[in-house]
Amino acid sequence: MNKRYLAFAGNPNAGKTTLFNTITGSHQHVGNYPGITVDRKEGTTTLDGNRIDIVDLPGCYSLTAYTQEELVARQVLVEERPDLVVNVVDATKLERHLYLTIQFMELGVPVMLALNMMDDVRSKGIQINVEQLQKDLGCPAVGTVARTGAGKEELLRTAVDFAIERNGTWHPLTISYGPDVDPLLECLSGMIEEAQLLQHKYPPRWIALKYIEGDDSIIEQGRTLAPELSRQMEARIQTLREHCLKTLNTFPEALIADYRYGFINALLKKSVVVTQPPSARLDLTDKIDQVLTHRVIGPTLMLVLLYAMFHITFTLGEYPMELTHSFFALLADGAAAILPDGMLQSLIVSGVIDGVGGVLGFVPLIMIMFIIIAFLEDSGYMARMAYMLDKVFRSFGLHGSSVMPFIISGGIAGGCAVPGVMAARTLRSPKEKLATILTAPFMPCGAKIPVFLLLIGAFFSEHRAAVMFSTTLGAWVMALLVARLLRSTIIRGESTPFVMELPPYRLPTLQGVLIHMWERTWEYIKKAGTVVLAISVLIWAAMTFPGLDATQEEQFTSTRLELEQRLSSATTPAQQKQIYTALEELEHTQGLAALKHSAAGRLGQMLEPLTSLAGFNWRTNIALIGGVAAKEVIVSTLGTAYSLGETDVDDSSSLMARIQKDPDWNRATAISAIIFVLLYAPCFVTIVVMARESSWGWALFALTFNTTLAFVLACAAYQGALLVL
Amino acid sequence: MHCSIRHLQLHEKARIVSISASGELGRRIRDMGLVTGTEIEIVGRAPLKDPVAVRLRGFTLTLRNNEADHITVEKLEPPA
Numbered sequence: 001m002n003k004r005y006l007a008f009a010g011n012p013n014a015g016k017t018t019l020f021n022t023i024t025g026s027h028q029h030v031g032n033y034p035g036i037t038v039d040r041k042e043g044t045t046t047l048d049g050n051r052i053d054i055v056d057l058p059g060c061y062s063l064t065a066y067t068q069e070e071l072v073a074r075q076v077l078v079e080e081r082p083d084l085v086v087n088v089v090d091a092t093k094l095e096r097h098l099y100l101t102i103q104f105m106e107l108g109v110p111v112m113l114a115l116n117m118m119d120d121v122r123s124k125g126i127q128i129n130v131e132q133l134q135k136d137l138g139c140p141a142v143g144t145v146a147r148t149g150a151g152k153e154e155l156l157r158t159a160v161d162f163a164i165e166r167n168g169t170w171h172p173l174t175i176s177y178g179p180d181v182d183p184l185l186e187c188l189s190g191m192i193e194e195a196q197l198l199q200h201k202y203p204p205r206w207i208a209l210k211y212i213e214g215d216d217s218i219i220e221q222g223r224t225l226a227p228e229l230s231r232q233m234e235a236r237i238q239t240l241r242e243h244c245l246k247t248l249n250t251f252p253e254a255l256i257a258d259y260r261y262g263f264i265n266a267l268l269k270k271s272v273v274v275t276q277p278p279s280a281r282l283d284l285t286d287k288i289d290q291v292l293t294h295r296v297i298g299p300t301l302m303l304v305l306l307y308a309m310f311h312i313t314f315t316l317g318e319y320p321m322e323l324t325h326s327f328f329a330l331l332a333d334g335a336a337a338i339l340p341d342g343m344l345q346s347l348i349v350s351g352v353i354d355g356v357g358g359v360l361g362f363v364p365l366i367m368i369m370f371i372i373i374a375f376l377e378d379s380g381y382m383a384r385m386a387y388m389l390d391k392v393f394r395s396f397g398l399h400g401s402s403v404m405p406f407i408i409s410g411g412i413a414g415g416c417a418v419p420g421v422m423a424a425r426t427l428r429s430p431k432e433k434l435a436t437i438l439t440a441p442f443m444p445c446g447a448k449i450p451v452f453l454l455l456i457g458a459f460f461s462e463h464r465a466a467v468m469f470s471t472t473l474g475a476w477v478m479a480l481l482v483a484r485l486l487r488s489t490i491i492r493g494e495s496t497p498f499v500m501e502l503p504p505y506r507l508p509t510l511q512g513v514l515i516h517m518w519e520r521t522w523e524y525i526k527k528a529g530t531v532v533l534a535i536s537v538l539i540w541a542a543m544t545f546p547g548l549d550a551t552q553e554e555q556f557t558s559t560r561l562e563l564e565q566r567l568s569s570a571t572t573p574a575q576q577k578q579i580y581t582a583l584e585e586l587e588h589t590q591g592l593a594a595l596k597h598s599a600a601g602r603l604g605q606m607l608e609p610l611t612s613l614a615g616f617n618w619r620t621n622i623a624l625i626g627g628v629a630a631k632e633v634i635v636s637t638l639g640t641a642y643s644l645g646e647t648d649v650d651d652s653s654s655l656m657a658r659i660q661k662d663p664d665w666n667r668a669t670a671i672s673a674i675i676f677v678l679l680y681a682p683c684f685v686t687i688v689v690m691a692r693e694s695s696w697g698w699a700l701f702a703l704t705f706n707t708t709l710a711f712v713l714a715c716a717a718y719q720g721a722l723l724v725l
Numbered sequence: 726m727h728c729s730i731r732h733l734q735l736h737e738k739a740r741i742v743s744i745s746a747s748g749e750l751g752r753r754i755r756d757m758g759l760v761t762g763t764e765i766e767i768v769g770r771a772p773l774k775d776p777v778a779v780r781l782r783g784f785t786l787t788l789r790n791n792e793a794d795h796i797t798v799e800k801l802e803p804p805a
Contacts (some may be wrong), residue, residue, distance in 0.1 A: 261760050293778075
């Protein structure tokens with residue numbers, strides 16, 4: 001049995017991934033390229049009993065080294081040397097798509113073309129002479145329709161035959177770059193060949209070309225391996241550069257691009273005939289765009305759509321989420337019944353089951369949201385949203401595509417930062433993406449809302465809507481301002497060029513949407529599941545240990561025994577009821593004492609002198625510390641801290657009354673607490689996801705920076721409010 | 726008449742005369758097929774007048790006005 005290794009490559013929107021999905025079906029898996037967040041998609045299929053491994057390279061427009069996607073594509077080709085590159089191109093836009101093909105050929109890697117979207121080619125009145133094209137390019141080309149799977153058999157067969165024929169040999173294509181570039185190119189190739197620079201990886205002429213194009217990655221390698229040679233070459237290129245600027249008012253790399261397009265145009269003149277001039281017709285996409293990107297209708301429809309999407313995600317997600325919650329509640333009850341009372345039970349129930357349940361509770365949300373996102377992305381509407389909103393977000397150093405993560409994180413109150421941060425995947429600009437990830441958790445997510453409701457109910461019950469609205473508005477203002485601040489300080493730098501394709505509208509394939517959804521969900525379960533379990537146990541320990549010492553424990557036990565004795569001797573129902581209440585109170589007092597005694601409790605008390613600047617007493621501190629685990633914990637811990645027992649998030653009326661009566665709490669404290677809860681450290685599931693999407697460094701930065709910012713603002717608000725109110 | 730893409734009217738057609746962008750922006754522009762001699766047509770502007778949508782080589786791409794400023798064009802025909 002022969003094994004073949006193919007790499008699918010092509011521009012974004014060429015239908016590459018759709019073709020990959022049709023061919024490999026469910027036989028695929030997603031991993032990561034080490035150190036970066038670009039997905040590595042691999043799959044297998046068989047042809048005549050022979051196994052074919054396929055890697056789906058990230059979509060890219062060029063083989064330079066500006067984006068992670070391009071670097072990865074290049075690395076796979078050079079390091080792994082696939083038997084053949086199947087270059088998937090949109091056959092209706094050959095002129096631009098062949099730009100990448102030519103670069104594969106210049107590198108010398110064995111390559112063939114999958115002329116995708118052949119159905120569109122016919123309907124657009126384009127005729128492609130495939131024979132001629134194959135002859136001129138010197139490689140096979142097969143027409144396909146990725147969405148229906150048409151042509152995939154022939155494609156694979158041709159690929160395998162050609163891979164066998166080429167047998168892994170590389171034949172670099174030589175293109176003339178005109179009288180200015182060619183002589184230098186020859187000269188540099190000679191120097192590189194003589195010095196044997198990177199000779200086992202790249203052809204000499206290609207290295208020379210990359211030097212002239214100013215490819216950072218190659219130049220850096222050259223400088224390390226052969227500093228003197230590199231210096232000489234760079235000096236000569238500088239001379240050419242000055243010459244080009246003086247005589248032609250252009251750059252060498254622009255000349256190279258001109259000649260590449262010239263080469264492609266000459267090639268296409270022979271093999272492609274357009275019988276219908278494209279400008280004569282207004283195609284469907286243009287018609288849809290006249291409405292969807294209309295000056296007034298466009299933004300209105302977008303807002304409606306965003307709201308609908310949000311609404312669907314969270315209403316539809318509610319049922320499976322509740323199911324998951326009930327399942328884990330049941331599991332916790334079961335474990336509590338089976339296991340004997342004590343530390344092990346507490347660890348399993350409060351540490352493990354609650355922690356894992358908390359993580360898996362998000363799964364339905366993530367699934368629904370990624371179905372919608374995949375739909376918006378595959379249909380082509382996402383690009384239009386970025387196009388319409390870019391102006392607004394750009395002024396804050398963000399990108400038009402930042403809107404999605406913000407909305408999902410709670411830009412419409414009640415979202416969730418976990419899928420929100422994951423949605424930042426759609427941003428292709430690294431700096432803008434990072435700023436989006438760091439600021440999206442400011443949004444009022446669904447778990448912060450009960451805290452707001454509690455405080456609003458206790459202190460601003462007459463201005464409920466107004467306070468809630470200003471909180472959401474405040475979150476947006478803070479997110480955008482902080483993004484601006486970050487982009488002009490630690491994530492400083494030119495905004496990434498917006499130059500972006502507006503792909504034609506297409507109906508997404510069900511398979512594509514489902515695969516996309518499952519990839520993301522599985523990734524979340526895997527990554528978050530492991531880390532979250534560990535942190536969850538850690539937080540449980542902080543809120544449990546050290547337990548009460550023996551004397552205190554004994555005191556509680558003896559009081560309980562005494563009460564129970566009185567209960568057995570009690571005669572009237574009234575007496576019994578009184579003792580029951582006393583017992584319950586005793587349990588709450590013990591719970592409070594234990595919490596106060598624990599590491600988290602001690603930390604809360606220790607911090608009181610500092611946090612009193614923002615109006616928080618030690619009880620509030622403990623609740624806020626617990627909130628780092630999950631914001632839902634704030635209300636329930638506050639219940640324990642006010643010795644009310646575990647308080648249900650949805651029913652906090654008794655807690656509300658308690659807080660109202662507490663002299664430590666007033667309107668100023670409430671305002672300060674709302675601000676703090678809104679802005680402080682993201683919950684740890686979010687932190688894990690943030691680390692996954694950026695790095696642990698940035699995730700920990702968010703943890704400290706957000707908490708500091710929240711605290712400073714809360715103090716300012718508290719002190720200010722004390723003066724005014 | 727030479728001007729930058731920013732100053733073209735909707736549906737106006739033009740041919741690229743020169744591109745002054747270098748570095749990453751220059752590369753992105755070239756990779757997307759915007760090179761000297763290419764014919765383009767303005768097909769839309771975002772609701773806030775920026776970015777602009779340009780049709781070339783059978784597809785549509787968008788760029789911000791300040792990016793479009795680097796691209797000098799000559800108008801091909803007056804808008805109908």
